Amino acid sequence: MYSILKKEKLSDKIFLMVVKAPRVAAGCLPGQFIIVKIDEEGERIPLTICDYDRNEGTVTIVFQTVGASTERMALLGEGDAFADFVGPLGQPSELCVEENLEETKQKNIVFIAGGVGTAPVYPQVKWLKEHGVKTTVIIGARTKDILFYEDEMREVATELYLATDDGSYGFHGNGCQQLQALWDEGKRFDHCVAIGPMIMMKFVCLLTKELGIPTVVSMNPIMVDGTGMCGACRLVVGDEVKFACVDGPEFDGHLVDFDQAMARAKQYKTEEGRALLKQQEGDTHHGGCGNCGGDE
Amino acid sequence: MADMMVRVPISEQDPKVRATNFEEVCLGYTEEEAVAEASRCLNCKKPMCVGGCPVSINIPAFIEQVKERNFERAYEIISESSALPAVCGRVCPQESQCEGKCIRGIKGEAVAIGKLERFVADWARENGIKPKNTSTPNGHKVAVIGSGPSGLTAAGDLAKAGYDVTVFEALHEMGGVLVYGIPEFRLPKDKVVKAEVENVKALGVKFEKNVIIGRSITIDELIEQEGFEAVFIGSGAGLPMFMHIPGEQANGVFSANEYLTRNNLMKAFKEGYDTPIARGKKVVVVGGGNVAMDAARTALRLGAEVHVVYRRSEAELPARAEEVHHAKEEGVIFDLLQNPVEILVNEEGSVRGCKVIKMELGEPDASGRRRPVEIPGSEYEIECDTVIMSLGTSPNPLISSTTAGLETNKKGCLIATEDGATTKTGVYAGGDAVTGAATVILAMGAGKTAAAAIDEYFKNK
Ligand SMILES: Cc1cc2nc3c(=O)[nH]c(=O)nc-3n(C[C@H](O)[C@H](O)[C@H](O)COP(=O)(O)OP(=O)(O)OC[C@H]3O[C@@H](n4cnc5c(N)ncnc54)[C@H](O)[C@@H]3O)c2cc1C
Ligand SMILES: Cc1cc2nc3c(=O)[nH]c(=O)nc-3n(C[C@H](O)[C@H](O)[C@H](O)COP(=O)(O)OP(=O)(O)OC[C@H]3O[C@@H](n4cnc5c(N)ncnc54)[C@H](O)[C@@H]3O)c2cc1C
Ligand code: SF4
Ligand code: SF4
Ligand code: FES
Numbered sequence: 056m057y058s059i060l061k062k063e064k065l066s067d068k069i070f071l072m073v074v075k076a077p078r079v080a081a082g083c084l085p086g087q088f089i090i091v092k093i094d095e096e097g098e099r100i101p102l103t104i105c106d107y108d109r110n111e112g113t114v115t116i117v118f119q120t121v122g123a124s125t126e127r128m129a130l131l132g133e134g135d136a137f138a139d140f141v142g143p144l145g146q147p148s149e150l151c152v153e154e155n156l157e158e159t160k161q162k163n164i165v166f167i168a169g170g171v172g173t174a175p176v177y178p179q180v181k182w183l184k185e186h187g188v189k190t191t192v193i194i195g196a197r198t199k200d201i202l203f204y205e206d207e208m209r210e211v212a213t214e215l216y217l218a219t220d221d222g223s224y225g226f227h228g229n230g231c232q233q234l235q236a237l238w239d240e241g242k243r244f245d246h247c248v249a250i251g252p253m254i255m256m257k258f259v260c261l262l263t264k265e266l267g268i269p270t271v272v273s274m275n276p277i278m279v280d281g282t283g284m285c286g287a288c289r290l291v292v293g294d295e296v297k298f299a300c301v302d303g304p305e306f307d308g309h310l311v312d313f314d315q316a317m318a319r320a321k322q323y324k325t326e327e328g329r330a331l332l333k334q335q336e337g338d339t340h341h342g343g344c345g346n347c348g349g350d351e
Numbered sequence: 352m353a354d355m356m357v358r359v360p361i362s363e364q365d366p367k368v369r370a371t372n373f374e375e376v377c378l379g380y381t382e383e384e385a386v387a388e389a390s391r392c393l394n395c396k397k398p399m400c401v402g403g404c405p406v407s408i409n410i411p412a413f414i415e416q417v418k419e420r421n422f423e424r425a426y427e428i429i430s431e432s433s434a435l436p437a438v439c440g441r442v443c444p445q446e447s448q449c450e451g452k453c454i455r456g457i458k459g460e461a462v463a464i465g466k467l468e469r470f471v472a473d474w475a476r477e478n479g480i481k482p483k484n485t486s487t488p489n490g491h492k493v494a495v496i497g498s499g500p501s502g503l504t505a506a507g508d509l510a511k512a513g514y515d516v517t518v519f520e521a522l523h524e525m526g527g528v529l530v531y532g533i534p535e536f537r538l539p540k541d542k543v544v545k546a547e548v549e550n551v552k553a554l555g556v557k558f559e560k561n562v563i564i565g566r567s568i569t570i571d572e573l574i575e576q577e578g579f580e581a582v583f584i585g586s587g588a589g590l591p592m593f594m595h596i597p598g599e600q601a602n603g604v605f606s607a608n609e610y611l612t613r614n615n616l617m618k619a620f621k622e623g624y625d626t627p628i629a630r631g632k633k634v635v636v637v638g639g640g641n642v643a644m645d646a647a648r649t650a651l652r653l654g655a656e657v658h659v660v661y662r663r664s665e666a667e668l669p670a671r672a673e674e675v676h677h678a679k680e681e682g683v684i685f686d687l688l689q690n691p692v693e694i695l696v697n698e699e700g701s702v703r704g705c706k707v708i709k710m711e712l713g714e715p716d717a718s719g720r721r722r723p724v725e726i727p728g729s730e731y732e733i734e735c736d737t738v739i740m741s742l743g744t745s746p747n748p749l750i751s752s753t754t755a756g757l758e759t760n761k762k763g764c765l766i767a768t769e770d771g772a773t774t775k776t777g778v779y780a781g782g783d784a785v786t787g788a789a790t791v792i793l794a795m796g797a798g799k800t801a802a803a804a805i806d807e808y809f810k811n812k
Pocket of ligand 4: 391392393394395398399400401410411452453454455462464
């Protein structure tokens, strides 16, 4: 069993948990993910590694409740335990491996985090700071109340920009618009990492393609095993079919077929999941972001 | 006196009933039936059957004991050669192995060796008989990667030779294909697979689940940091293949592995389990092996009309004869000599059908089977909402790509000698990871051979 040592509510639907998982903590790197299973009946839920402490043997996850399983996870608290917690899975972020460090230091990197995507961006930015790499981070959220990790991110990012769709905090607009604004001010980037809802990553990629900024995205298709055994997570990247769980989850965003990925993400979406997202997203719910599967 | 040329019939669930449930199809012999069937064995001086068994079970000897009602002794004889008899008795392709060689089979029906083996193993389990470990620990640590039949066998044999063995498994259950691939109605999970794993545990083997070698920890780290002196890799061939035809990314197209894993490992068919599965109305299964039969019969039980589309004819179906027979009885429809060329997709991105082309058989190919050739202009559409690709699997590169000095061949299979030694000293491998997708008993045989080779390696160290 994998004990939950700490639980924190970051916003209405977003929770943080610190889980005892020494084997995962020992070898994980930013960009990788884990799969958690609540109990015998639970499904295997993939979640990005948001932080880790090798000495304590702990891994931090941040999740948003969207459907039956994540709702059930949110009911657990400190002192409870997960039946299964396996990882690290997937490839580490290319930016966060020692061998590439000299090259990475030459880059002008901008991160764009959308919604719960802030969680997976954090360990990358933290790792880069620890290795002396400067970063610019844009966090986009629908509204101020669901923005989380501001203080933590401020500590590790060289420059931090906050954007809300409704203008309730920071820049009035979404992450894309914030990037465009910075660009218009004369700021230049030559590497972008975008993590968030698929629709957001898609639009970031359209913009960065125009601006000529190579862009990495972190894909979160439906998964079962996470070890390359089932093919549920397959995506079209360029002309090739890739398994996100072993070849990714990070890919060249300009090569990903987002429309197909979004269509595939709908596959098992429950009615409750869709309804909940629609309610959460309020006016900004346009469907098709791969989170709720859109309105049918 | 019963007719000695034919087998004692075995009871099975009625096809109409079993097509709607996941209970085991074959109910097994009763004691009386087993004894009667055992008495058909001629106890041959030169038993051909033994040569057909990849692990050389002393078949006449154990059958003799069944005849004498010494079931415990029969179990001991089988246990000398096989660690998973309740599994093999159920899933071995007996008609092409032990039973295929049985002398009785020349004029009449072969002795039901598999069914007798199953009877003995079930009897032992029901009577609480466990294999014993009488060895003294020798203090050497060996790591086994993967808990499929090859890993379980290697682990059991090494423990019996005194080694301190830990099995590392990526998934949350032990058993490999036995838990995620082969369905409940052919191989009950709690009753049979779990019990066999418990038997291996009883020998002193430690099991660690949720550890992915190559990600959680590498082989080199196991050796350098955790004190393992030798490693057996039994990681199987789990990577599913697709056809690379248009429409294959559509919703409703699954690999057989995904479909079966959702159902078997994640128990999607059972009330109360969270993992969803697409309960199609009309399902096309592409392929003709054991995996295809399992996917087809699973889809049928979930309520679908099921078509198996296979590009050769019935004679070439690679699945076990018993499975094909059972599938037909249950109502699976076989569309033979045809092959999909495109998956048809509706506006929502979901499967609406499958375009197939008819085939005829040409000259024999390298495998000796007649090669299917497309008949130009014969395409037609099958309406369906689900397509399950069951085209075979290859070994996952996760381990080979993260272990220095471990070489693979063109197909991604680990290169190993007859006794399982890989290109890296102290590292052995066997089962599907070496041969590509094969059978349970061949994987067990490889585990057994490698365990002996590892023992030899320590002795010469
Ligand atoms: C590599 C990876 C990393 C992820 N990291 C995070 C993270 O850090 N924080 C976070 O909040 N979420 C993350 N997700 C998404 C998270 O796994 C899903 O939100 C969750 O599985 C939804 O399950 P549910 O039963 O609550 O929702 P439901 O809507 O009830 O889901 C029904 C089914 O759809 C599948 N599913 C639905 N949405 C997704 C999705 N987006 N991705 C994968 N499967 C889905 C589930 O397997 C489930 O079977 C990640 C996904 C992947 C693949
Ligand atoms: C659906 C289906 C039906 C079949 N039916 C039959 C049948 O009727 N009769 C028959 O004889 N054969 C059948 N087979 C074939 C048979 O099951 C296999 O040949 C056999 O299981 C191979 O055994 P193995 O030990 O080599 O590998 P597997 O059984 O594949 O086990 C490998 C194990 O290793 C684990 N693993 C993989 N990578 C790692 C890693 N990096 N770290 C840790 N663990 C890892 C996997 O999760 C898995 O549990 C069938 C196969 C399938 C898929
Ligand atoms: S292990 Fe398989 S091949 Fe050997 S005797 Fe048993 S059923 Fe036959
Ligand atoms: S060949 Fe047939 S009859 Fe002869 S010993 Fe084997 S099972 Fe018995
Ligand atoms: S999740 Fe099964 S192959 Fe990626």
